[in-house]
Amino acid sequence: MNTTTVIATSAEFENVLKDLAEAIAKRHPEGRDLALVGIQRRGADIAARLKALLDERFGVRLPLGKLDINLYRDDWTSLQVQPSIQCTEIPFDVSSAMIILVDDVLFSGRTIRAAMEAVLDYGRPRRLELLVLVDRGHRELPIQPDYVGARVETALADRVNVLVRERDGEDAVQVIRA
Numbered sequence: 001m002n003t004t005t006v007i008a009t010s011a012e013f014e015n016v017l018k019d020l021a022e023a024i025a026k027r028h029p030e031g032r033d034l035a036l037v038g039i040q041r042r043g044a045d046i047a048a049r050l051k052a053l054l055d056e057r058f059g060v061r062l063p064l065g066k067l068d069i070n071l072y073r074d075d076w077t078s079l080q081v082q083p084s085i086q087c088t089e090i091p092f093d094v095s096s097a098m099i100i101l102v103d104d105v106l107f108s109g110r111t112i113r114a115a116m117e118a119v120l121d122y123g124r125p126r127r128l129e130l131l132v133l134v135d136r137g138h139r140e141l142p143i144q145p146d147y148v149g150a151r152v153e154t155a156l157a158d159r160v161n162v163l164v165r166e167r168d169g170e171d172a173v174q175v176i177r178a
Contacts, residue, residue: 007152008173010165016149017046020131021053023147024100031058033126035097037065039104039115040086045164046133047102063097065090072114094123100147104162106132109141134173136160 008016028034031054038047044066051064068086101115112130119125131147136154150173152160157178165171 003177005175005177006172007175008150008171010171013171013173016133017049018053020133020147020149021050021057024050024054024131025057027146028098031060031062033096033098035063035065035092035094035099036102037067037090037099037115037119038102039111040066040068040088041167042162042164043067043103045166046104046162047100048166050100050102050131063092065092067101067115067118069111069114069118072117088118090119090122094119094125097125098127098129099125100129100131102131104133104164105160106130106135106143106145106148107138107160109139109143112143113141133162134160 025031034054036047036051038044047064051062055061066087066089068088070086099119101112101119103111103115106112116128119128129146130143132145133149135145135148135151138154138156152175154160154175155178159176161174161176163170163172163174
């Protein structure tokens with residue numbers, strides 16, 4: 001029997017986003033050449049919300065992109081269901097940017113590897129940093145985030161669901177234990 005535990009409510013979710021925006025501003029005090037790229041789907045939603053917080057903080061409009069990594073996945077042959085292809089929009093020059101790649105959950109690291117490969121198809125950024133809302137461990141590749149909203153201990157069979165109001169009608173983080 002599965003059990004669901006809520007590890008972040010809507011209010012806590014909003015506070016985590018504010019803390020992440022503060023951590024970015026601390027590392028990049030002027031916000032110069034900074035751009036956000038969210039991994040489709042929920043990473044893109046989180047990136048848009050972080051952008052709004054950072055735009056207010058810096059008094060400028062930071063560039064924002066969305067990235068679909070499905071064509072860069074290394075598990076196409078083992079998938080049970082065909083992935084839904086989303087759009088990629090990177091409306092700025094990647095080669096001069098300090099990009100913060102944004103995703104909801106970091107697990108094996110394979111999604112991030114695919115995302116880095118996809119970004120490099122648009123050019124070579126000056127710097128690439130990783131922000132994740134939840135790091136659940138169990139890495140298969142040597143990838144570590146620069147910014148983490150929460151670290152959650154999970155078993156391999158557990159699931160971590162990030163709900164965002166833009167898609168799910170509410171903000172929350174849930175762990176579903178197998």
